[in-house]
Amino acid sequence: MLMVFFMIGSLMISCFFNISWAYLYFMISVFIILLVFYLYSEIMLFGSLLFEIFGLDLLSSMLIMLSFFIMLLMMLASVNVCETKNEFSFLMSVLCLGLFLLLSFMFLDLMMFFICFESSLIPIFILVVGYGYQPERIQAGIYLIFYTMFGSFPLLLSLFSMYWKFFSWMMMYSFLMNNMMSNLLxxxxxxxxxxxxxxxxMIHLWxxxxxVEAPVAGSMILAGVLLKLGGYGIMRLMIYFNEVLLMISKYFFSISLIGSLIVGMICLKQGDLKSLVAYSSVSHMGLVICGLFSFCYVGWVGVIFMMVGHGLCSSGLFCLVNINYERLMSRSIFLGSGMMLILPSLTMWWFLFSVINMSAPPSLNLLGEIFILFGMVSWNMVSLIGFMFISFLSCGYSLYMYSLSQHGGGSGAYVNMLDVSVSEYSLMFFHLVPLCTFF
Structure with a gap:
């Protein structure tokens, strides 16, 4: 809670003394990253104590660090957004989002976790609808709210049912429902x-x-952190419901495996760069679900690596798409082909993030896929065939994205465009270093 008080106190100080919002957010994020890193280093010695006081363990501390690291990069990527639109509301949305994510990863009370889990959608909705580029952003915001709201309604009913039976919302009491077959639904x-x-x-259309409609900051936080909230919630609750989930895991496993194959083929026919990266996220999250429902420790380790690696890689790809969009005013792969002729210095970054997206070494994505593969094979050997096709399609659409965007004739209308700035190079560098350093 010290971190929460620090954030609120910093906001009050900034209001009275007119400190720059971007500088304030930078200082808050650095403080939280350093504090969580310190607590993370102490977990091996005082793990149970930290879990009881702060709700921190290896999983939550890694995701907190990922969240605030991505948010720092969001601020670096959103300079143009802050200059052209309301800077105050943008930074307040990012601050509130950071607070809700921090509390989601720290609360052990299921109801408080649910409240923060759902509250994180409000800043994202503001970013998509308020700072999007096209009129279709209204439809995208409606899809976002309705899919997630109707999906969360059964969870709310389950929490009230749990409280009615056990008079507690603590996660540790949820295991009492494990042996009750009447609680299957x-x-x-x-x-x-x-x-x-x-x-x-099948529930991915939002x-x-x-x-596609979100600004670069919205896309970065969606791919980098918010998708990981789903995996975090499953990993937290799966421990208590393992007997029931073991009986139905084959259905989730099969749907996710086949779905990853189908989405991989959908990626190959995309003409919009942002849409291609978004569908590739769905394909990778299918592997994460397979790793989760393999009920194997190695598979779960792979899921953690995959979530962190995918968060950084997909965020970097969205930044690259945004750099192209700010110069071409188009996300089309075909209209923006031949970028190697116009911005050759950016081609290296496209190549690096494309090969990391296909899980080439040395990257966290490769480690994650190897461990997930072991978990899938321990569950069922036949899943190896599906994994091979998914990996093949991943290579296919990553090369398709790189080759069509960087090679080709290009257009003479784009010859006089702005060169890549130092801040944009820094943005890509800070995405790349954690991906390859922790390998």
């Missing part, structure tokens, strides 16, 4: 909220729409 409803947020295939 309630347990399925609880996990639906997290599967919509990941999202699982994600491409939200990504």
């Amino acid at each position: 309630m347990i399925l409803g609880s996990f639906l909220a997290f599967l919509v947020k990941l999202p699982m295939y 994600l491409p729409k939200a990504h």
Whole structure:
């Protein structure tokens, strides 16, 4: 809670002394990252104590660090947004989003977790609808709210049912429902909220729409952190419902495996760069669901690596798409072809993030996919065939994205465009370093 008080106190100081909002947010984020990193280093010695006081363990501390690191990069990527639109409301939305994410990863009380889990949608909705580029952003915002709201309604009913039986919302009491077969529908409803947020295939339609219409900051936080909230919720609750979930895991596993294959093929026919990156996120999250429902420790380790690696890689790809869009005013792969002739210095970054997106070494994505593969094979050997096709399609659409955007004839109308700035190079560098350093 010290972090929450620090954020509120900093806001009050900035209002009285007129400190720059961007500088303020930078200082808050650095403080929180350093504090969580310190607590993370102490977990091995005082793990149970930290979990009881702060709700911190290895999983939550890694995701908190990822959240605020991505938000720092969001501020760096959103200079043009702050200059052209209301800077105050934008920074307040980002601050509120950071607060809700921090509390979501720290609360052990299920009702408080649910409140913060759902409240994080409000700043995202403001970013998509208020700072999007096209009129279709209204439809994207409606999809975002209705999919996630209706998916979370069964979870709310399950929480009230749990409180009615046990008079507590603490996660540790939820294991008492594990042996009650009458609670099967309630347990399925609880996990639906997290599967919509990941999202699982068939309930994923809100994600491409939200990504395409959101500004670069919205896309970065959606892909980098909000999708991970779904995986975090599943990992937190799955421990208590393992007996029931073991019986139905094959359905989730099969839907996600087949869905990843289908979405991989959808990626190959996309003409919009942002839409392609968004659908590739759905494909990768299908592998995450397979790793989760493999009920294997190695698979879960792979899920953590995959969530962190995908958060950084997809955020970097959205930044690259935005750099192109600010110069071409188009996200079309075909209209923006031949960028190597116009911005050759940016081609290296496109190549690096494209190969990381296909899980090439040295990257966290490769580690994650290897561990997830072990988990999938321990669950069922036949899943190896599906994994091979998913990896092949991942390579296919990553190369398709790189080759069509960078090679080709290009257009003479774009010869006099602005060169890449130092801040944009810094943005890509800070995305790349954690991806390859922790390998």
